[in-house]
Structures are given as structure tokens and as C-alpha cells.
Amino acid sequence: MTIDLTQVRGLFFEESFENLDIMESSLLDLEIGTFNEELVNNIFRAAHSIKGGAGIFQLDDIVAFAHNAETFLDEVRDRKHSIDQALIDLLLRAGDILRMMLSASKDEIEYDTHLAETCQTELQQALAETTEFVEEIIAEEIIAVPAVLREWHIEFKPDLPILKTGNDPINLFRELEELGELTVIANIDAIPDFADLDPQSCYLSWELILRSEANDTDIEEIFEWVIDECELNITVNNLEDTELSISEQSIEELEITPEIIVPKEVIPQNIETIKSINNKVIEAHEEISEDIVNKHINTQGNTNSIRVGIDKIDNLINMVGELVITQSMLDQIGENFDNSDIMQLRDGLSQLERNTRELQENVMRIRMLPISFSFNRFPRLVHDLSTQLGKKVELILSGESTELDKTVLEKMSDPLVHLVRNSLDHGIELPEQRKQVGKPEVGQLHLNAFHQSGNIVIQISDDGAGFDTEKIRAKAIQKGWITPDENLVDEQLYEFIFQPGFSTSEEVSDVSGRGVGMDVVRRNIRDLGGSIEVKSEAGKGSKFSIRLPLTLAILDGQLVRVGEEIFVLPLLSIMESLRIQTKLVNSFTGTLEIYKLRDDYIPIFRLYKLFNIKNTATKLEQGLLVIAEGDGQKIGLFVDELLSQQQIVIKSLENNYKKVQGVSGATILGDGNVALILDITGLIQLFRNQTKSPSYLPLGTIRYE
Amino acid sequence: MVHKILICDDSVSIRQMLALTLNDAKYNVTESKNGMQALELANQQNFDLIITDINMPLLDGLSLVKKLRVLPEYRFKPILLLTTETDPKKKKEAKAAGATGWIIKPFDPDKLLAAIRKVLR
Numbered sequence: 001m002t003i004d005l006t007q008v009r010g011l012f013f014e015e016s017f018e019n020l021d022i023m024e025s026s027l028l029d030l031e032i033g034t035f036n037e038e039l040v041n042n043i044f045r046a047a048h049s050i051k052g053g054a055g056i057f058q059l060d061d062i063v064a065f066a067h068n069a070e071t072f073l074d075e076v077r078d079r080k081h082s083i084d085q086a087l088i089d090l091l092l093r094a095g096d097i098l099r100m101m102l103s104a105s106k107d108e109i110e111y112d113t114h115l116a117e118t119c120q121t122e123l124q125q126a127l128a129e130t131t132e133f134v135e136e137i138i139a140e141e142i143i144a145v146p147a148v149l150r151e152w153h154i155e156f157k158p159d160l161p162i163l164k165t166g167n168d169p170i171n172l173f174r175e176l177e178e179l180g181e182l183t184v185i186a187n188i189d190a191i192p193d194f195a196d197l198d199p200q201s202c203y204l205s206w207e208l209i210l211r212s213e214a215n216d217t218d219i220e221e222i223f224e225w226v227i228d229e230c231e232l233n234i235t236v237n238n239l240e241d242t243e244l245s246i247s248e249q250s251i252e253e254l255e256i257t258p259e260i261i262v263p264k265e266v267i268p269q270n271i272e273t274i275k276s277i278n279n280k281v282i283e284a285h286e287e288i289s290e291d292i293v294n295k296h297i298n299t300q301g302n303t304n305s306i307r308v309g310i311d312k313i314d315n316l317i318n319m320v321g322e323l324v325i326t327q328s329m330l331d332q333i334g335e336n337f338d339n340s341d342i343m344q345l346r347d348g349l350s351q352l353e354r355n356t357r358e359l360q361e362n363v364m365r366i367r368m369l370p371i372s373f374s375f376n377r378f379p380r381l382v383h384d385l386s387t388q389l390g391k392k393v394e395l396i397l398s399g400e401s402t403e404l405d406k407t408v409l410e411k412m413s414d415p416l417v418h419l420v421r422n423s424l425d426h427g428i429e430l431p432e433q434r435k436q437v438g439k440p441e442v443g444q445l446h447l448n449a450f451h452q453s454g455n456i457v458i459q460i461s462d463d464g465a466g467f468d469t470e471k472i473r474a475k476a477i478q479k480g481w482i483t484p485d486e487n488l489v490d491e492q493l494y495e496f497i498f499q500p501g502f503s504t505s506e507e508v509s510d511v512s513g514r515g516v517g518m519d520v521v522r523r524n525i526r527d528l529g530g531s532i533e534v535k536s537e538a539g540k541g542s543k544f545s546i547r548l549p550l551t552l553a554i555l556d557g558q559l560v561r562v563g564e565e566i567f568v569l570p571l572l573s574i575m576e577s578l579r580i581q582t583k584l585v586n587s588f589t590g591t592l593e594i595y596k597l598r599d600d601y602i603p604i605f606r607l608y609k610l611f612n613i614k615n616t617a618t619k620l621e622q623g624l625l626v627i628a629e630g631d632g633q634k635i636g637l638f639v640d641e642l643l644s645q646q647q648i649v650i651k652s653l654e655n656n657y658k659k660v661q662g663v664s665g666a667t668i669l670g671d672g673n674v675a676l677i678l679d680i681t682g683l684i685q686l687f688r689n690q691t692k693s694p695s696y697l698p699l700g701t702i703r704y705e
Numbered sequence: 706m707v708h709k710i711l712i713c714d715d716s717v718s719i720r721q722m723l724a725l726t727l728n729d730a731k732y733n734v735t736e737s738k739n740g741m742q743a744l745e746l747a748n749q750q751n752f753d754l755i756i757t758d759i760n761m762p763l764l765d766g767l768s769l770v771k772k773l774r775v776l777p778e779y780r781f782k783p784i785l786l787l788t789t790e791t792d793p794k795k796k797k798e799a800k801a802a803g804a805t806g807w808i809i810k811p812f813d814p815d816k817l818l819a820a821i822r823k824v825l826r
Contacts, residue, residue, distance in 0.1 A: 012718035045760050049716045052789055055811025056722055166783035166805035225806030
């Protein structure tokens, strides 16, 4: 029987990685010196499940490793080991090895077997009892034993309660019957008087005679489940003894080729030959099927799957149901439409709008995952890093159930790791240093996530030393970004850490400073349409706040007109729109115009100039100024007029055309026209390039030379 | 008659594997992911066979068997345990709990079906 296991295989890997996550987080939750049964059971179950699943897919190395880990864990479960740091570390490492082996099997690549062996040896040495360790689990080889017709005599006397375990002797007899010719003789002597009879007990015993070519194991297997619940006596008579000895002589003269039908009475020497032929056939067969599997994988490409809660799907089905009702209602109105139906039509249309919006929200929700998927790796990371750095750190996670788009979540993973590493490496001080300044020895690192006005905010804060502004300043001077006599406020100095090539660490440590700097972190976040903000206080700690859109596919947009072109601005980035009072505009050096808005000075972008659009308002008083914010910087966009606000489905410009700076994508409007979506951060970059204004200075800052 | 089988395992891949094999062999399969869920389902519907893992959260396989054996509908029904243990001690435990038999993981589809044929006719 063959069943397509490709799908189950994918599921197995997905599940195993989840199991490893559970194993890891449970290990990290273990407290040294205390035995927490629930956690230990979780860990055991994880290893156990991986072993079970790996067996199905014949991942023998994984089965063997998981089995050994399980043996050790079984001892831990039986309280034969005390929970100490070494034990936790060893098991964490074992988890890592399993993860490595699983990833390698999943992608069908090689892995470092030496690492696995070392860990295996360590697990073995850690064992309290010398149990036989499995080097490799080899599937039982079935060696064909020459089939001989024999007569079996079986006396079977089940214990009285045998029926209570769901075993029915009749089923056993049917099994036996399949092996050959069966005679059943029932013995009813043991049946008691009616008064004493318990209908749930089995008082019968049987004598069975079977003529069959089956071997011992076939018979034993049938009684396997009841062997401890019965008296069983099996004797066997060989009916073909003489015939066999004759064929034993003649068989040596036989030459075996695959075409020859192999006689049943093959003697052991020749079995080897057959086996080798068989193996070749099997190998050839495997090669072919492997090819097929590979092709199958190639056509499917890298399938990315997402697991969705059934409630989300149910909701969706519900919504679709509503949509169908609305549609049929509109259909009915349309059938014999007359003007008096106009109110009904309106109702129907607004219902349709509501349905569509709800449907959209629910579809979006499918892509949403709780941020715990990303947060969950940090306990381990923090554990490892703090040990490595000799620091004591308590990690606090909050808001783990906050959901965000799967793509955003995946792309945020690396930046978050970088920020956490930074906090541990540069932020939180060594225990002695902390004591000296009167802080508790154990530093705190807080990861928090929450929703705020249609955005997701992720905060990474620590109670460490905060940024060393003097060091940052010195570095900026060294790099020639500022002159020694320039005085910058702290916020301006923080901007330098996002500069490519910035690193205050004198030596590149193993922990942070791997060449991936904060500039990359910020770029990643910006690519997702988000922003990052820093706050820091010397001696008290620092806090990074990352603001991200909920989803990448749809945004609330404000349509604006410039000449005959329509652009979309993300509604979230718009602060206000106003009519320009020309007396508040200052002009410098011909290129830079600054608008004084209350206490702010805001650079004016004339969109028609930027995009080279004709037939448009060119005098500032003819149009409107839209004040938008991107990346902590405000700019004023000069447009002809504001149009409607609506939800915009983002289509990638990069995929369909090419990347254009200042434009984050495009959309199709209700009338079928294409409108470009403006990217405020990109526009600021573009503007900086044109005006040669360095990015660490707020735009509009005037530098007097 | 189509036999109704309840399977119970906390591992999705094992469940899928079982379901695929059993559906293919034209059994009517219901899945559950722990002993608690299985017990609830067993109370609501009448199954001809229950196949359960041992190591599971909330309610493990052996406790599930014990609880099922108390219910009148399941007193004589076949219940098979899925186990990776080849240890005879564990088999005794399974028997004592009231299990009909066991299926050793990993199983191949043919062996699984053969084991089922031993109890379902």
C-alpha cells in the first residue's frame, strides 16, 4: 500500500520545530534545584514525539539521537538527576543538535555529524545507569526462512477476564485461518452452573490444529497481545522433512538469475544471492522514485505554509455566507427595479460595503500571527548571551499575544535579535558595575508589544547604562560627520548610531558588531513601512520603539491631486493639511523653502517639481500643504488639492516595473486609473540627496559655515 | 458496514499519517489530540475501535484506557495503544490498564492495517 506522505512530512518538520521550541522554553523555565514535573514532562514529550515522527519517515539518525535524549530524559523524569545548570545546558545543546539534524533532513543537506556524536557521547556519559545506548536503529531485516508445510497444535485457554481488554478469541482464530487450514475444537467443560455464570467472563478453552506454511513468528504475532492473559501451548510437526533434505542437495546446482522463479525451498547460501539481487532492484527503484520526488519538490518550489486557527476560518465562512445573502438581496432588487426601490438599494449597497470590509479584515487576520512566535526565541538567546558575557539578566516579555502580519513578523526577526544583542552587550552592565552604582545585580531587559492607533509598537528597553553620548560624539568627530566645536543635542547624537559604519565598541565582540549595524536594522524596518525611535538616559537605560504597520497589503490612503496626476499618501503619515500663508515661507539658496508652522520649521516639497508634472498650480497660495511625517522628520508636500480618503490595495511597483525612490507602490483606483503611493521616508531621502543634506541633521537645519 | 475509529495522538503528523492510512482503507476516522478530547468524543459517539498514543498532555493514553473501560459502551471494545516502547514492562502496564494490544511506532501502513484487522472484522 502506498500513501503520499509528502504533506505529512512537511507537517512533521513543522511540528518537530514547534516541539523543539516547547522543549527549549520549558528548559529555560526550569529552576535550578527544583523538580518541576510538568516542565520535565513537556520536555520528555517533545523528544518523544520527534522520535515517533522521525521513525515514520525513516530518519534513522534522528530517531537514534532522539531516542538517546529520551533515555536520559526518562532518568530525569524518574528524578535520578538533580536539575542543575550543566543538565539544562546539555539538554539545550541536544535540542540544538536535533534542530540541526531536522533542518538538514528537511532541506536534504548534510550536517555536522561530529557535533551530533559529541553531544551523543555527553548524553551517554551523563546517564546515571549504564543502559545500552543505541548507535543506530536498524530496521529489522526480514530474512526469508524457507517455507515448509507444518502442522501446529495449539492449546489455548484464555483467562476469564480476557474479553475485558477487548480481545475476542474469534478474531484470533480468523487470523489463524488466513495462514492455512484450521480445525477448531472448543472445550466447554469449564462453563459453570447458570447461577454462577458471569456473562462477561470467558469460560471456554480451545484446541486448534493448523496446517500451514507459516513460521513461528507468524503464529506468535497472532497471540502477541494475549500471551499474558492465557495458557498457551504450541507444538509443531514438520510434514515435509524428507522433501526438504532432497532439495537441499539439488539447489546448489541451481544458478539464480532474476528471471528464474525461485523455489520456495531455498537454502541459506543462496538466500544471500537473492538478497543482493533484490537489493539492486530496490536500489534502482529507489533512485527512480527519488527522481520523481525531487521533481515534485521543484515544481512546488519553496512552499511556505501558515497554520490558521479553525475559528478564523469559521469566521471567514460566516462572512462569505453573509455576502451571498446580500448578493441575492441585491439581485432581487435588480430584477424589477423601479425608482421606489432606491432606498432598499442603498441599504443593500451599504450592507455589501460592510460585508466586504469585514471579509477583508478577516482575510487579513489569517495572515496574522502572535508576536510570541518571534519573542519565544529570546529566552534562549538571552540565557546563552548573558552566560557568555558574564552578565545577569532577567528577560521580561509582555504583549506576546499581539498579532501582526506573518511577513512583517519574519522580517522583524533579525532586527529584534540585533537590538536584544546590543542591549545585552552594550546596555546592561556587568554585575559588579551595577552594584557599584547602586543598581540590583540582575539587569532587566523588557520586550513589549502592543497596538497603537492602527500600528504595532514593539519596544526593547533595558535598565542598563544608556548611551554614552561622549563616545558617540567622539566617534562622529573621528568619522568626520561633525566638527569638534559643533554642539548637538542628545537626540541628534543618537541619530549617529543609525549611520553605516558606526560602532562604539572598540573591539568587535562576538556578540554584537558582526558587521550588521543599526543602519541595517533601520533599513529593514523602513522597508516594512515602519520607523524606529530611540530614547536613552545615562545610567538609567535605553529604549527602542519600533512602529510597524499591521499589514503590508492594505493601507488607509489619502488621495491628492497634482496637475492631472493622482497620488496616494498613507493616512497615518499625515499630520495635518493647511492653506499656505506665503508670509510664513522662507526661502534659502533657491532650492530650500521652509514653512514656519507654529514652532516648527518644515521644508516644502513641491511634488510637481519632484515628479516633473505640467499644468499644475505653481504658486504656493493656489494649492495646499500636506504636513506628513516620516522617520521622525516632518515635511510639507505641496499639492493642488485633497481628494477622498479610501482603503488602498497595495500593488508592488518593484515586482511589476522597478523600484522608484519616493514611491512605495501603486494601486488601482475605483475608475480603473493607476495611482502611485508616495513613501514619505523615501521622499525625504530623495530630497536629502538633491539638497546634499546629511541624514543626521533634521531637514531644514541651517548650517552656517 | 463502515467501522468508526477514534484516533488520539498529540502529534499532528502521526495523526495525519494514521488518518491518511485509515481513510484510504475505508474506515471512518475521527481525530483527537489528547486523552481529554478523546474521552469526550467517545462519550458522544460510538466508536468501534480506539487507537491512542501513550504520552500526551492533559490525559495520557493509559489513563484514557482506564476511563474508557468503565464506560458500558467501551467495556469490550478494542483499544490499541501506540507506543515506541518495546519494553515488556510497559506492555504489562498497558495490559493492566485494559488495552487490547499495541502498535509499535514507527509503523508502516500495512502493519497498522494488519493490527486493526486483528480486532475489527
